[in-house]
Amino acid sequence: MSKKLVDAMANLDEDMVLSEVKRLKEVGTAPLEIIGYLQEGMSIVGKKFEEKEYFLSELIMSAEVFNEASQLIGGLDQSTDSKYGKFVIGTIYDDIHDIGKNIVSTVMRSNGFEVIDLGVDVPTSKYIEAIKKYKPKVIGISCLLTTCFNNIRECIKTIEDAGLRKDLKILIGGGPVDEATGKYANADMVCKDAQQTVDFCKEIMGGAAK
Ligand code: B12
Incomplete structure (x- = not known):
C-alpha cells in the first residue's frame, strides 16, 4: 500500500506523484497495483470536488496527472496475440x-x-x-x-x-x-x-x- 501515492494524487501534487510512481516501479510494484493507488487518489479528488474544495479545473488537472503517471508506469500495453476473441x-x-x-x-x-x-x-x-x-x-x-x-x-x-x-x-x-x-x-x-x-x-x- 502506498498511502504516499494516494495522498499525492488526491492533493494533485504532480512532482510527488511522478517520483512515487518511479520509486514503486523501481522496487518492482505491479503496474495494476500502482494504477489502483492512483484510482484511490482520484476518488478522493472526486470527493473534494463534491465538497466544493476542488472545482472543474482540478478535475481536469487530475486527469492530466493520472495520464502522465500511467505513461510513466508503462508495461500495460505489451501486445500479445489475440487469442480470446x-x-x-x-x-x-x-x-x-x-x-x-x-x-x-x-x-x-x-x-x-x-x-x-x-x-x-x-x-x-x-x-x-x-x-x-x-x-x-x-x-x-x-x-x-x-x-x-x-x-x-x-x-x-x-x-x-x-x-x-x-x-x-x-x-x-x-x-x-x-x-x-x-x-x-x-x-x-x-x-x-x-x-x-x-x-x-x-x-x-x-x-x-x-
Ligand atoms: C477525472 C474526472 C473527470 C475528467 C475526466 C477526464 C477523462 N478524460 O476521463 C473531466 C474533467 C473531463 C470530468 C468531467 C466531469 N465530471 Co468527472 N470525475 C473525474 C474523477 C475525479 C476521476 C475519474 C477517473 O478517471 N478515475 C480513475 C479511473 C482509473 O477509475 P475508473 O474510471 O473508476 O475506472 C476503473 C474502474 O471503475 C473500472 N472500469 C471503468 N470503466 C469500466 C468499464 C467496464 C466495462 C469495466 C468492466 C470496468 C470499468 O476499471 C477502471 C480501472 O481500474 C471522478 C471521481 C471518481 N470518483 O471517479 C469525477 C466524477 C466521475 N465526475 C463527476 C462530475 C460531476 C463531472 C462533471 C459533470 C463536472 C462538471 N460540472 O462539468 C463532468 C461531466 C462531463 C461528462 N459529460 O462526462 C462526478 C460524478 C458524480 C455523479 N454523481 O455522477 C465524479 C464522481 C466526482 C464527484 N465525486 O463529484 N471529470
Missing part, C-alpha cells in the same frame, strides 16, 4: 470520462483480447452496430456519472429487444457503478477494475473461437 467497449452516451475505460482496453489487449473501443458518449445504435458487426461474446459499458445509469439501462434493454442478448454478456464498470447499478441496468456483471474484467472475460471466452 473480441471485446467491445465504450463509455455510455452523455458521459465523456475515458481514463478507466482506456485502462480496461489496454489491459484487456495485453491479455490477449481483440478490443474494439467505440470511444466516449457512445449512443445505443453504435453498440448495436458493433454487436452485429463483430459478434463479441462480451461487451463492456463504462459509466462515471450517476445521471447516466438510466442510459445504460436503456442501452441494455434495447440490445435485448433487438434479440442480441442471447449469446452476449454485458459488463459494466466505472467509479460509481456498483451491484445495485448492475441490477438496475440488468447487466450480467459489474467489474471494479481491469484485472476483474480480464478474469471474468477469460472465464467466458477462455475456450472461445476467435
Whole structure:
C-alpha cells in the first residue's frame, strides 16, 4: 500500500506523484497495483470536488496527472496475440470520462483480447452496430456519472429487444457503478477494475473461437 501515492494524487501534487510512481516501479510494484493507488487518489479528488474544495479545473488537472503517471508506469500495453476473441467497449452516451475505460482496453489487449473501443458518449445504435458487426461474446459499458445509469439501462434493454442478448454478456464498470447499478441496468456483471474484467472475460471466452 502506498498511502504516499494516494495522498499525492488526491492533493494533485504532480512532482510527488511522478517520483512515487518511479520509486514503486523501481522496487518492482505491479503496474495494476500502482494504477489502483492512483484510482484511490482520484476518488478522493472526486470527493473534494463534491465538497466544493476542488472545482472543474482540478478535475481536469487530475486527469492530466493520472495520464502522465500511467505513461510513466508503462508495461500495460505489451501486445500479445489475440487469442480470446473480441471485446467491445465504450463509455455510455452523455458521459465523456475515458481514463478507466482506456485502462480496461489496454489491459484487456495485453491479455490477449481483440478490443474494439467505440470511444466516449457512445449512443445505443453504435453498440448495436458493433454487436452485429463483430459478434463479441462480451461487451463492456463504462459509466462515471450517476445521471447516466438510466442510459445504460436503456442501452441494455434495447440490445435485448433487438434479440442480441442471447449469446452476449454485458459488463459494466466505472467509479460509481456498483451491484445495485448492475441490477438496475440488468447487466450480467459489474467489474471494479481491469484485472476483474480480464478474469471474468477469460472465464467466458477462455475456450472461445476467435
Ligand atoms: C477525472 C474526472 C473527470 C475528467 C475526466 C477526464 C477523462 N478524460 O476521463 C473531466 C474533467 C473531463 C470530468 C468531467 C466531469 N465530471 Co468527472 N470525475 C473525474 C474523477 C475525479 C476521476 C475519474 C477517473 O478517471 N478515475 C480513475 C479511473 C482509473 O477509475 P475508473 O474510471 O473508476 O475506472 C476503473 C474502474 O471503475 C473500472 N472500469 C471503468 N470503466 C469500466 C468499464 C467496464 C466495462 C469495466 C468492466 C470496468 C470499468 O476499471 C477502471 C480501472 O481500474 C471522478 C471521481 C471518481 N470518483 O471517479 C469525477 C466524477 C466521475 N465526475 C463527476 C462530475 C460531476 C463531472 C462533471 C459533470 C463536472 C462538471 N460540472 O462539468 C463532468 C461531466 C462531463 C461528462 N459529460 O462526462 C462526478 C460524478 C458524480 C455523479 N454523481 O455522477 C465524479 C464522481 C466526482 C464527484 N465525486 O463529484 N471529470
